[in-house]
Amino acid sequence: MAGAMIAPAIAMIKIAFPEASNFEINLLTSLHAGLVVPFSFVSGYLTKRYAKKSILMVSLVMYLVGGIGGFLSPSIEFMLITRVILGIAIGLMIPLSITLISDYYDGEERTKTLGLQSAATNLGGIIAIVVSGILALLSWRYSFLAYGIAFLALFMVFFFLPKKAPQAQGNGNEEEASSFDGRVFLLAIYMILTFVVFFGIPSNMALFLSELDITNTVVNGIIIAICSVGGFFGGMSVAFFRRVLKTFFVPLQVVYMAIGFSMIAFLNQYIVFLGLGVLILGFGYGSTVPVIFDSATKITSGTGRSMATAVLVSSIYLGQFISPLSLGEISRWFGDGSVYFSYVVMALALVFVAILLLAERMLHFTGVKKWLARSSSNHALIEVKKANVELQERVDMLSQQVEDIQTQQMQDNREQLDILKKLDRYNSGNNQPYNSNN
Incomplete structure (x- = not known):
């Protein structure tokens, strides 16, 4: 809602800067969004080196400068520069608003606090646009003063948010x-x-x-x-x-x-x-x-x-x-x-x-899902049993073949042994010494 906050004053800003193109006027409510995405990742990188409280305070100061800065704008170019600063600040802040909640709350309390944060975002958007619209009745410049509500957030962060080093948020395990x-x-x-x-x-x-x-x-x-x-x-x-x-x-x-x-x-x-x-x-x-x-x-x-x-x-x-x-x-x-x-x-x-x-x-x-799962499991079990039976039959057949081969080998070995014995007797008879009495 940060960009839409000045929406009630857009028509008056166009009148105040007639040389500005429609594209430049539209950028006043959308330019910040293009910077939120990259600087959200920058915010995550910075938390590795600096305390989240320090990053949040710097981003809140930038938010005030980028938001209220439009009040002092002498030209449309100056106003667009302030919107760039605003986008950078929002990109740095939004991830911290979530991670700080996760740092200090757990379980259902964390869920509840994140819900409150979402509720505050919606309610704050409504209030901010209404306040900006009322201020715009005085002058388009005054609509930018609605961003001054960030002073309250800066005060609360400075005095009530503990300063904790990023590495202290874990369990000591890097x-x-x-x-x-x-x-x-x-x-x-x-x-x-x-x-x-x-x-x-x-x-x-x-x-x-x-x-x-x-x-x-x-x-x-x-x-x-x-x-x-x-x-x-x-x-x-x-x-x-x-x-x-x-x-x-x-x-x-x-x-x-x-x-x-x-x-x-x-x-x-x-x-x-x-x-x-x-x-x-x-x-x-x-x-x-x-x-x-x-x-x-x-x-x-x-x-x-x-x-x-x-x-x-x-x-x-x-x-x-x-x-x-x-x-x-x-x-x-x-x-x-x-x-x-x-x-x-x-x-x-x-x-x-x-x-x-x-x-x-x-x-x-x-329980239908579990029944379907069990039915599927039973079907799979039957298929496994069938496969086991087929495998066992093949194993038995192979065992019988191995047994037949072993029997045949034993028979061949006996036959070879008989032949060797006959050859040995034959050789023994031919190698007897000559007897002269014969």
């Missing part, structure tokens, strides 16, 4: 302190798909509403805010639902998003159902993201955990980038190119995936 699991990349794919689904709302909702002949910008803002409200409640309740639902948790998150998108696609003639669908979709998204981060922190440790977080953060922005492109292409390939059709396809795809996941869980839960 190899364990930098462990990284390849399954993180599977989680990254899951994260990308989650944001391809979720980001279809903020990126395309205005166009979708215009297709429904709803052009009121206030309604558009309320719908997007409702999605963030759903994300807030999803993050707040993630620990509870994960504990209660156990292995059904992930399939039901997909079910939530499937229900939400289905209501948006098929019940959009009623604005109440449209808002409710967005709320449910946001709830599914808000409870999914912290679980993905939590899963990554459980299979990694130390500085490897920082790198895993950087991979997932990159996946978030990659998913945001892919979302409008993929939904647009799907609509053009299979439909009329409208946002409505892309929402319909997304709803049907989510319903299909939800049914598959629930079916798999039900098979496992009811």
Whole structure:
């Protein structure tokens, strides 16, 4: 939401800098995203050499400079430079916000805290945009002062966050302190798909509403805010639902998003159902993201955990980038190119995936999956027994052949021995000394 914070003032900034191109104006809300991905990995690298508290404080100072700096902008070029600084700061901060939670919390408490972090992100985004919009009524410059909320975070980090060396976070084992699991990349794919689904709302909702002949910008803002409200409640309740639902948790998150998108696609003639669908979709998204981060922190440790977080953060922005492109292409390939059709396809795809996941869980839960596994095992056992019988028959046949050969060899040996005895007697008779009396 850091880029969208000044969205209410964009039109006034365009008026203040008439020489700026539309491309430069659009960069004000998107330029930072291009820097978040590489500097997320830089953040993971820096944690190998510096305390996380130090990195976080430096990045917060940069965030304040890059955010509030727009207030002093004499030109559009200066403003874009401040957005670059802002993007670097966000890239350094986001992985730390996850890894610090994993450093100080374990088990269900970690899941709960990650959920609270997700909830705070959604709620903070709503508050920041509202505050920025109010300040923009005074002047477009004042909208940049909304970034000043980072002073509170800087104060809390300085006084309350312990300064712990990176190597102290492990168990004293250097190899364990930098462990990284390849399954993180599977989680990254899951994260990308989650944001391809979720980001279809903020990126395309205005166009979708215009297709429904709803052009009121206030309604558009309320719908997007409702999605963030759903994300807030999803993050707040993630620990509870994960504990209660156990292995059904992930399939039901997909079910939530499937229900939400289905209501948006098929019940959009009623604005109440449209808002409710967005709320449910946001709830599914808000409870999914912290679980993905939590899963990554459980299979990694130390500085490897920082790198895993950087991979997932990159996946978030990659998913945001892919979302409008993929939904647009799907609509053009299979439909009329409208946002409505892309929402319909997304709803049907989510319903299909939800049914598959629930079916798999039900098979496992009811024991059918185990029965199928046992049936397969029994069949395999029968085949093994048949193979053993055939093998034993071949062994017996070979044993009989060996026995016949040995018998034949013994008989041949006896015959050869008889011949040798006869030759020996013959030779003994011919070699007797000559007797003169004869």
